[in-house]
Amino acid sequence: MPPAETKHLRTLSIAIVPDSFKGSAGAGTVAQAMARGARTAARAAGREVAISTLPFADGGEGTLDAILDAWDIPARSVATTDALGRDVAARYGLSPDGSTAVIEAAEANGLPAVSDVPLRPLHATTFGIGALVNAALDAGATEIVLCIGGSATTDGGTGLLSALGARFLDRDGHELPPGGGSLRDLASIDVSALDRRALGVSWKIACDVTNPLVGERGAAAVFGPQKGARTAEIDVLDAGLRRLAVVIGEATGRQLGEVPGMGAAGGLAACLAGFCEVELVPGWELVAQILDAREILGTADLVLTGEGRLDSQSLHGKVVNGVRLASRPEADVIVIAGSIQLGPDELAQAGILAAYSISPGPATLEELSGQAEGLIESTSYSVVRTYLANGQPG
Incomplete structure (x- = not known):
């Protein structure tokens, strides 16, 4: 023409x-x-x-990079640990105005990072995510966007809350070892030392599945196999998540076992939802809001x-x-x-x-x-x- x-x-x-x-x-x-x-x-x-x-993402792998590209800022690096407790460097993003932190949980508990060794589904922990959260809080963030896909963990977010100061105790008052495999013995959760800043920020969690925390459509049954869990281990993990839901319910009155989406990423959002104010948002919608x-x-x-x-x-x-x-x-x-x-x-x-x-x-x-x-x-x-x-x- x-x-x-x-x-x-x-x-x-x-x-x-x-x-x-x-x-x-x-x-x-x-x-x-x-x-x-x-x-x-x-x-x-x-x-x-x-x-x-506008580079985009759906709340899973690549979301952090897409948001950093759109904001035209570099990532911030934090020394932490992977799902098996090994030292790693992980990244997060802080918005140009400093108010919103974006954390891709798989930077610290992702499945690809532990693919070099035999998977340990009963022991894998979300503890390493806590260092990213602490860094974001130290930087002054008032909103934390947590993208939770690609996890190697099924611990109900107990590791993350432990890193923020909570203690998960058995009936004798002893602290449980990390990972979902020990949660069957959970008797109480001590949040007296929980970082108060975590209670005050706005939590938005990118969640693109509707699976509940427990049961045949729950975190262990549906997602456990891809994290290395066999039938007996799936039963152990599901029993632990059931116990976690009961103890959280007794402590806070919040019944989380059947909440749609709570089974995502091995139940990563469960502990946060038990003690903090969180909002589960479809990943693409959350990214659309941010950008x-x-x-x-x-x-x-x-x-x-x-x-x-x-x-x-x-x-x-x-x-x-x-x-x-x-x-x-x-x-x-x-x-x-x-x-x-x-x-x-x-x-x-x-x-x-x-x-x-x-x-x-x-x-x-x-x-x-x-x-x-x-x-x-x-x-x-x-x-x-x-x-x-x-x-x-x-």
Whole structure:
């Protein structure tokens, strides 16, 4: 279309809000690659565009990096321990105004960090997360956003609360060893030395599952196997979480055993919910709140989002789902992904205009990963060039 014919066309607003392509490119890298492709396509079409980029995440792995990218600040590093008590360095983020701390719990209790040794599901502990929380409190945060996915632990958050000063005692007044395996012997919880600052901050916990703390859909039964728990160990862990729920209920009156979402990440939120004021929020929604995503998406004509694999899970609690829900009804939402497992009817029912794979042909995951950034850019160019050639919108 010659430039003279485009003068009457208004500036097209494009919002680029992708997740990471896990193992290949972080959300920030993906967003910039998409933006480069979109700008090049707009220039080739002689079309004026306004592009906004917002690296996004769903509250799980990569959320901290996405938020740090959006805030344009570095992570803060803290010396702590992993789920097996080994020394590690973990990161957290503090908002530019110093009010909000973002903690990705897996930095301290994540499954990948302990994959080099045999898993110990009865002994794995959330204690190391406490150092991140303490650092955030020391920095003056008044709100803590805790992203809890990817854990190696099933201790009901007892390790975390221990790091904040609580003591978990048996009937003889002896402190229990760390991990969910000892919780069957829990008799009382001493919170007399609990850090008062933890009680005063606002806790928001990213939670994308509805599993309760205990039972056949609970933390141990559903998520224990991926953390190395066999049948007998699952029974031990579930019994411990049941006992924990009883003791918390006796101490506070809060009945947590059947609360939807309380089984996420091995029950990590249970102790916090027992003694602090917490809010469980879907991960994508929590990230959208932090990054004011609706402000960007609410004015966009075209929304480009994406992730490594677009499948049925993408439409339930993941970034693609969150982006389409937060976009205005008139916007066209297009997904760019490493692989696409959804058909045209499923995309249409979900309110997605189209989905495109970055693969130029048959390729292994390793091959795609090594070229991901360039492929995302070239695919974005093709997508936007075709979109503009079809006159959308005028």
